[in-house]
Amino acid sequence: MKNYKIYVTAKEGIFNPAGATAATALGQLGYDGVNNVRVGKFIELQTKDDVQRQTVTEMCEKLLANPVIEDFRIEEE
Amino acid sequence: MSADTNAVSLKFGVVVFPGSNCEQDVVHALHLLGHEANYVWHQDTELACYDAIVLPGGFSYGDYLRCGAVARFSPVMESVIAYANAGRPVIGICNGFQILTEAKLLAGALLQNRNLKFICEPASLIVEKSVCKWLDPKLAGSVLEVPINHNEGNYFCDAKTLAELKENGQIVLRYRQAANGSLDNIAGICNRGGNVFGLMPHPERVCDFATGSTDGRAFFSYIFRYILEIASNTKNNLNKNGSLNSDDLNSDDNNIIGNVEVAQ
Numbered sequence: 001m002k003n004y005k006i007y008v009t010a011k012e013g014i015f016n017p018a019g020a021t022a023a024t025a026l027g028q029l030g031y032d033g034v035n036n037v038r039v040g041k042f043i044e045l046q047t048k049d050d051v052q053r054q055t056v057t058e059m060c061e062k063l064l065a066n067p068v069i070e071d072f073r074i075e076e077e
Numbered sequence: 078m079s080a081d082t083n084a085v086s087l088k089f090g091v092v093v094f095p096g097s098n099c100e101q102d103v104v105h106a107l108h109l110l111g112h113e114a115n116y117v118w119h120q121d122t123e124l125a126c127y128d129a130i131v132l133p134g135g136f137s138y139g140d141y142l143r144c145g146a147v148a149r150f151s152p153v154m155e156s157v158i159a160y161a162n163a164g165r166p167v168i169g170i171c172n173g174f175q176i177l178t179e180a181k182l183l184a185g186a187l188l189q190n191r192n193l194k195f196i197c198e199p200a201s202l203i204v205e206k207s208v209c210k211w212l213d214p215k216l217a218g219s220v221l222e223v224p225i226n227h228n229e230g231n232y233f234c235d236a237k238t239l240a241e242l243k244e245n246g247q248i249v250l251r252y253r254q255a256a257n258g259s260l261d262n263i264a265g266i267c268n269r270g271g272n273v274f275g276l277m278p279h280p281e282r283v284c285d286f287a288t289g290s291t292d293g294r295a296f297f298s299y300i301f302r303y304i305l306e307i308a309s310n311t312k313n314n315l316n317k318n319g320s321l322n323s324d325d326l327n328s329d330d331n332n333i334i335g336n337v338e339v340a341q
Contacts, residue, residue, distance in 0.1 A: 014233060015258070017193050063150070066143055066179065068186040069233060 002047045003077040004056050008065045009040035016040075040070075085301040089114040090127035092157070092173075094148045097135035099170065099281060106284035107131075110297050119151035128304050129166040130157060132173030134226070134279060144187060144229045145175035154180055164307060166300050167273045168211055171227055174265070174275030183266055183275045184242065185234030187227075191258025195228040200278055201253035202264050208271035209249040210303040211296060221292040223278035225256060225264075230277040232259040232266075245269050250276055272303070 010016040018039035026034045043064055045056065056074055065072040089107050093100050093116050100116060107114040114131075117124065124130060137148035148154070154176070161167045161182050169177040177183045190196055199222055206217040234242070239260060242248050250265035257277075265276030280293030 014188070015191065017189055017191050017258070021193055063146060064142070066146065066186055068178075068235075069188060 002049055002051060004045040004047060004053075005075040005077065006043040006045065006056070006060060006064060007040060007073045007075075008043065008060075008070050009038055009072075011069055011071050014069055085305065087112045087128040087301055087304060088126065089129050089131055090117040090124055091115065091131045091133055092117045092119060092153055093133075094119045094135070094137035094151060094176075096137045096139055096148075097133050097172070099134035099172075099279065102279070103131050103133045103170070103281045106281040106293065107297060109284055110294060112297070117153060119148070119153045122152050122156040124153075124156045124160050129168070129300055130160060132157070132167070132169040132176050133281075134171030134173060137172055137176065140172075140229075143175075143179070144172060145177075145179040148172075148176045149179035158182060161268070161273045164270055164272055166210060166303060168296070168300075169273075169275040170279060170281065171230075171277055174277055175229065177273060177275045182273050183268060184238045184247075185232055185260075185266070187229045187277070188231040188233050188258070189229050190227070190231050196230070196257055197226045198224065200225045200256055200264070202250045202278060203253050205248050205251060206246060207249045207267060208246045208269070209267040209274050210271040211267070211274045211300050212249065213295065213299045216295060220253060221280075221295060222283065222290055223280050223292055224282055225278045227257070227277055230257045230259065232261075232263040232277075234260065242266060247271075249274060250278070 016038045019037040022039060023034055023037040026037065053074060053076060060072045060074065061067060089112055091100050091103050091114055104114040104116070137145060141147060157167060158180060167177070167182070174183070175187045178186050202221045202223055204212060204216045204219050204221060206214070247266050247269065248261070248263055249267050251262040252259065252264050255262055256264070264278055265274065267274045280296035282288060283290040283293035284297070
């Protein structure tokens with residue numbers, strides 16, 4: 001079995017309201033060193049051994065992320 | 078209650094996904110306007126018998142992953158894409174708009190509202206001069222009152238796409254006042270051909286006098302002109318050539334002429 005970890009984040013330059021709200025809240029708690037927060041998604045895939053990274057990339061491009069607004073990064077364990 | 082008198086009665090297919098919740102409102106509105114409307118289950122793929130397709134609002138597949146991301150892969154969507162690419166009319170309202178962007182029938186994407194709140198309120202929409210076949214060009218410049226009801230209505234596309242939308246007259250509706258963070262206050266756009274139209278506001282909710290406004294009627298009572306036009310083009314091509322060629326709008330089916338009923 002293989003484990004893939006997929007991180008989906010808003011593309012650079014796209015306002016991330018959830019991140020901005022979290023940043024404001026952290027500031028209110030006194031953590032004034034936080035410059036920027038971006039909130040995204042974390043997806044874990046457990047696959048058969050023969051599922052290659054390229055196939056996982058395809059899954060991200062087709063369904064798991066929307067390339068118009070999101071970037072994704074895949075880690076294999 | 079008497080139906081609005083229409084010159085032409087159309088047959089609409091209203092697609093129902095698991096989690097759609099505005100399909101009955103749409104069908105009610107279409108009936109009020111004298112149209113015929115059938116529900117199309119998302120597992121069905123037969124659309125040729127309809128004059129126009131509606132993707133209604135709701136929370137298809139619980140909005141999991143992204144709004145419309147899973148619905149986009151329902152079996153019916155391959156047919157909707159073929160139908161749209163054949164030049165035939167498709168309208169997506171709210172979640173339907175999100176599904177159309179996920180299916181790449183419309184450009185861009187709908188992000189979460191900038192204020193992170195679900196917004197449910199009346200909205201004033203400016204009708205832009207556009208190539209959209211769903212609205213009377215004479216409405217350009219006027220303001221329609223149509224409610225919005227969404228959490229992800231914040232339209233976004235990259236700068237190049239925005240420039241193309243403007244250049245090609247694909248921006249159909251704008252909010253008169255900023256509503257949800259949408260780029261350029263965009264509330265609705267269409268594809269280049271103008272036959273595929275997506276909007277976040279809910280015109281079906283303002284078609285019945287009982288709801289206080291009938292501004293929504295404009296969205297369902299003009300498209301017949303386009304349908305008659307493509308039907309007549311197809312007929313002419315048939316007469317000229319004896320058979321349809323692959324360049325015809327609806328090369329996938331020969332059914333387009335049969336559906337439009339002209340009333341007395």
